[in-house]
Amino acid sequence: MNIRPLLFACCMAGGWSLAGWQQIPAIEQLLQGTEPQASELTLNLPVFVEDGAAVPVSIQGPGWSGAEPEDWLTRLLLFADGNPNAEVLEWQLHQPQASLDLHSRIRIDQSQSLWLLSQSQTGEWFVQQAAIEVLASGCLVPLDSLDTQGMTNPRVISRAIDGAPGQYQVRTLINHPMDTGLRQGPDGELVPRRIVEQLSLSLNGEPLMDVRLHGAVSANPFLQMQITGSSQDELALLWQTSDGQSLEFSQTLP
Amino acid sequence: MTNISRRGLLQAAGSLGALSSLPLALASTEAKQPLGHVVVVGGGFGGATAAKYLKLLNPELAVTLVEPNETFYTCPFSNLYLGGIREWDQIAHNYDELKNDLGVQVIHSLASAIDTQGRQVTLANGEQLSYDRLVLSPGIDMRYDSIAGYDEQAAQLAPHAWQAGEQTKILRQQLEAMPDGGLFVMVAPPNPYRCPPGPYERVSLIAHYFKEHKPNSRIVILDAKDAFSKQGLFTDGWQKHYPGMIEWISLSNDGKVVRVDAANKEVETEFGTIHKADVLNVIPPQQAGAIARQAGLTNASGWVPVKPHSFEAELAEHVYVVGDATIAAPMPKSGFCANSQAKVAAAAIVASFAGIPAPSPFFTNTCYSLVAPDYGISVAGIYNLDAEGNLQEVPGSGGLSPREADDALRRSEAQNAHRWYNAICQDVWGTKA
Numbered sequence: 073m074n075i076r077p078l079l080f081a082c083c084m085a086g087g088w089s090l091a092g093w094q095q096i097p098a099i100e101q102l103l104q105g106t107e108p109q110a111s112e113l114t115l116n117l118p119v120f121v122e123d124g125a126a127v128p129v130s131i132q133g134p135g136w137s138g139a140e141p142e143d144w145l146t147r148l149l150l151f152a153d154g155n156p157n158a159e160v161l162e163w164q165l166h167q168p169q170a171s172l173d174l175h176s177r178i179r180i181d182q183s184q185s186l187w188l189l190s191q192s193q194t195g196e197w198f199v200q201q202a203a204i205e206v207l208a209s210g211c212l213v214p215l216d217s218l219d220t221q222g223m224t225n226p227r228v229i230s231r232a233i234d235g236a237p238g239q240y241q242v243r244t245l246i247n248h249p250m251d252t253g254l255r256q257g258p259d260g261e262l263v264p265r266r267i268v269e270q271l272s273l274s275l276n277g278e279p280l281m282d283v284r285l286h287g288a289v290s291a292n293p294f295l296q297m298q299i300t301g302s303s304q305d306e307l308a309l310l311w312q313t314s315d316g317q318s319l320e321f322s323q324t325l326p
Numbered sequence: 327m328t329n330i331s332r333r334g335l336l337q338a339a340g341s342l343g344a345l346s347s348l349p350l351a352l353a354s355t356e357a358k359q360p361l362g363h364v365v366v367v368g369g370g371f372g373g374a375t376a377a378k379y380l381k382l383l384n385p386e387l388a389v390t391l392v393e394p395n396e397t398f399y400t401c402p403f404s405n406l407y408l409g410g411i412r413e414w415d416q417i418a419h420n421y422d423e424l425k426n427d428l429g430v431q432v433i434h435s436l437a438s439a440i441d442t443q444g445r446q447v448t449l450a451n452g453e454q455l456s457y458d459r460l461v462l463s464p465g466i467d468m469r470y471d472s473i474a475g476y477d478e479q480a481a482q483l484a485p486h487a488w489q490a491g492e493q494t495k496i497l498r499q500q501l502e503a504m505p506d507g508g509l510f511v512m513v514a515p516p517n518p519y520r521c522p523p524g525p526y527e528r529v530s531l532i533a534h535y536f537k538e539h540k541p542n543s544r545i546v547i548l549d550a551k552d553a554f555s556k557q558g559l560f561t562d563g564w565q566k567h568y569p570g571m572i573e574w575i576s577l578s579n580d581g582k583v584v585r586v587d588a589a590n591k592e593v594e595t596e597f598g599t600i601h602k603a604d605v606l607n608v609i610p611p612q613q614a615g616a617i618a619r620q621a622g623l624t625n626a627s628g629w630v631p632v633k634p635h636s637f638e639a640e641l642a643e644h645v646y647v648v649g650d651a652t653i654a655a656p657m658p659k660s661g662f663c664a665n666s667q668a669k670v671a672a673a674a675i676v677a678s679f680a681g682i683p684a685p686s687p688f689f690t691n692t693c694y695s696l697v698a699p700d701y702g703i704s705v706a707g708i709y710n711l712d713a714e715g716n717l718q719e720v721p722g723s724g725g726l727s728p729r730e731a732d733d734a735l736r737r738s739e740a741q742n743a744h745r746w747y748n749a750i751c752q753d754v755w756g757t758k759a
Contacts, residue, residue, distance in 0.1 A: 119627035122517040122655050126552055126577065207655035227580060227597045243596060247578060291552070292578035 154184025369393030372463030409531025423756025464615025563697030
């Protein structure tokens, strides 16, 4: 039972009354009775935020869960136990990565815990948890100004990481309202759900990574990742929305 | 004085936060052993208020204020100085009232270390102060190097001007030296930070200065956020007074700056766009003032968690922390909130010496911003504790200036901004406008 000391430590440190991952149906369903081990990955969140609309989240650590070649991590899933829907993001890795450095910006509407589940190629599961407090600031009045239609302005920047040969940082952002289907429009009617559902990355035509986005990802989805590559490799990105739009973008690694 | 009347007095202090009608001397004037010694560190809105109200509530307390500067310049209204609407000495305040009228011992030195176990404050001049209770109002520090290339040296070239003083003067000199047709770039910080509407008021009043003196100049705000305080009101005001002059680039439109080259007045955004400015104002991410971190009062966020009932620090006993350094949302980091929190802390301290529970607090805040000299907007809030004892905005209280309003209302809000400033500075430092 590797998870116990971890949970205990979190409870003691943060004073949080944790609902364990066992209480989250989406995680129970994913694990199918398997007991996850404590993950070596770190899940970074601010201690508190004054505005839950774009909370920076990052995951760092080794791309392997053990010493064997087949121990590389193939899936990472992020859940938020206090959001209307627990699913936040899922990364599917199609090639082993020496180290993971994944970033995004997400919506958190109340104080809660985030859970990171990761799975190695051998099928083993690992779990990590982090807590966040949402303290809305009285001076910040949210705007209802997201009226863009569809995906616009894809932005991609990739750069070699100093001191890590063959490692690149890829940062992406695309303008899209990420309507969850839970928000009321000016007419009082619910704005239909319409989100960017997936970003797929490939390198020289080989699938590299698929990122699955849920409604908890902030408007104008921001995704950053570390990849293994070489100068002049061709990086291709494909965004797809829930209403069938897609947008492609490609870039040569510097 | 009986406990009952003192309790009533404390209740008044904690809930009304306004004690101007109280007699100054509440206790016997006979020389006595002080009831206890309270050291207050920091002479800004929070610290000066705490020192004053401790003495007003119980003159038997010995109160020492530690503040390095003999003259204090306020961040509120420093934007008016930048816009050429107020002179430098009109945002200056001193400690004469505390020293001469209230019997507070004021030491002009820097508190360099606090030992919360031994209840000792060490000053930069070598002096050691023992305390029974400590009030800390340390303000903010910049998180230097959270943006690559932006450190204390860089701030001499690309000032933040987010602590009023030399930094404010550097920025004004640069604006005055800038040729007509130049570009002013402001890098606006992520939440949480001191004075949420402050960056946008600053841009407004610099636009006013440009309109009068350098009408072909432009302003770009590079923001680490997708929304800001009083946004609709500010953008309406910009449209009316400075059409086409101000461009706001949000986080989701590549507004986040990741690198500063202060020598060349250049910044780079997270997607690699370079903006070259004539005058560059970088307001970086912030954290609690250094002394709060040294004393071990901050958590991993870099800010100080406090008990909302009294503003006593969560991480040390007999220490009260007020103002921008604290985690007090939904209260914003404002001078008015620091003033309101300091009165609550003073009442809680006096109650603790009297051996009675601290009164149930509530707090007020108003943030006026000037978009132009005759065009003011505001947001107000009243705060208390919810059933769980957490800070909350009183439901239905406060609010924003209306979006639709005539010139008379904007003018009257601008006048109220000046009245507010004069009133609070009289309350905090005894400054007569």
